[in-house]
C-alpha cells in the first residue's frame with residue numbers, strides 16, 4: 219500500500235535527494251520543497267514528481283521564517299506525509315508546522331512503512347536502543363524526521379515539473395547577523411560507506427596514527443565511542459557514535475577496542491558488516507558482530523594494514 223502524496227523539505231539541501239527517494243518509495247506522488255537557488259530546485263527535478271521552488275533564502279532571515287511558505291504549499295496539496303531530516307533546523311521547523319497544521323511529528327525514525335490500511339508506521343529506538351517502539355501517524359498530516367542515509371539516494375527516476383511559489387520570509391522578530399563555520403573539523407561519518415570506530419582499548423592518542431593508516435588503506439572514516447570524544451578528547455565530538463552521538467549505516471563498521479555497550483551499538487545497528495577486535499573474549503561486542511578477533515588491537519593493526 220502506498221500513500222497518495224508525500225512531501226519533503228530540509229533546510230539542508232544535500233538531504234533532499236535521499237528524502238525524495240523515501241517519498242517515492244512510500245507514496246504515489248512526491249514533491250520536494252526547495253529553499254535555495256532556482257538551479258538547485260531544477261537539480262531535483264529527476265528525483266521528485268514535483269519540485270516547488272520557494273525562492274532563495276533572504277540572507278538576514280533565519281530559515282524558520284519560511285515555515286509559512288511550507289505551510290501554504292502543504293495546505294494547497296494536502297500530502298499525508300512530510301519527510302524532513304533530523305537536523306536541529308528541521309526539528310525547529312517541524313515543531314512550528316505541527317502547531318500550525320495540527321500535525322503529528324515523529325522524530326528519529328529508524329524505519330518507515332505504510333500499512334494495508336494506509337497508515338504511516340514508524341519504527342523508533344527507545345530506552346537507549348534497548349527496545350523498539352512502533353508508532354502510527356493518526357493525523358491528516360504526519361511529519362517524520364529521518365536521519366541521513368535512512369533512504370538510499372536512488373538514481374533519477376521521473377522527470378518532475380517545477381512549480382514556483384517564491385515567498386518572502388515571515389517576521390520572526392530575529393535578524394540573522396552572521397554565520398560562521400564551527401571550529402570543528404568537517405567530517406561526515408554519517409555518509410561514509412566504511413567506518414572504523416575506536417574505543418578506550420586504543421590506550422593513547424598516539425596510537426591513533428596506526429588506526430588512521432588502516433583507515434587510509436580501507437578508505438574509511440574514523441569514528442569513536444563517547445568516552446574517546448567526551449572524556450579523553452582524543453577525537454572530535456562529531457565523530458562519536460551511539461544513542462547520544464550519531465547513527466551510521468556503513469557497509470563496514472570495524473570496532474577496535476570497543477566494549478560494545480548498547481548505547482554505542484544502537485548507532486551501528488544498521489551497519490551491513492560489523493568486524494570487532496577486542497582483547498577480552500567476553501566483551502559484549504562479540505555478541506553483536508559478524509566477524510570477531512580476540513587480540514590486542516595495537517599489535518594487530520600494523521599487520522592488518524599491511525595485509526589490506
Ligand SMILES: Cc1cc2nc3c(=O)[nH]c(=O)nc-3n(C[C@H](O)[C@H](O)[C@H](O)COP(=O)(O)OP(=O)(O)OC[C@H]3O[C@@H](n4cnc5c(N)ncnc54)[C@H](O)[C@@H]3O)c2cc1C
Pocket residue numbers: 416417418419420421442443444445446458459460461462463474475476477478479480481482495496497498501513514515516
Ligand atoms: C545515557 C548514556 C548515553 C550514552 N551514550 C553513548 C553514546 O552515544 N556512544 C557511546 O559510545 N557510548 C555512550 N555511552 C557510554 C557507554 O555506556 C559505554 O560506557 C561506552 O560506549 C564504552 O566505551 P568504550 O567501549 O570505548 O570503553 P570501555 O567500555 O572501557 O571498553 C574498552 C574495551 O576495549 C578493550 N580493550 C582494552 N585494551 C585493548 C586492546 N589493547 N586491544 C583490544 N581491545 C582492548 C576492553 O576489553 C574493553 O572491552 C552512554 C552512556 C549513558 C549512560
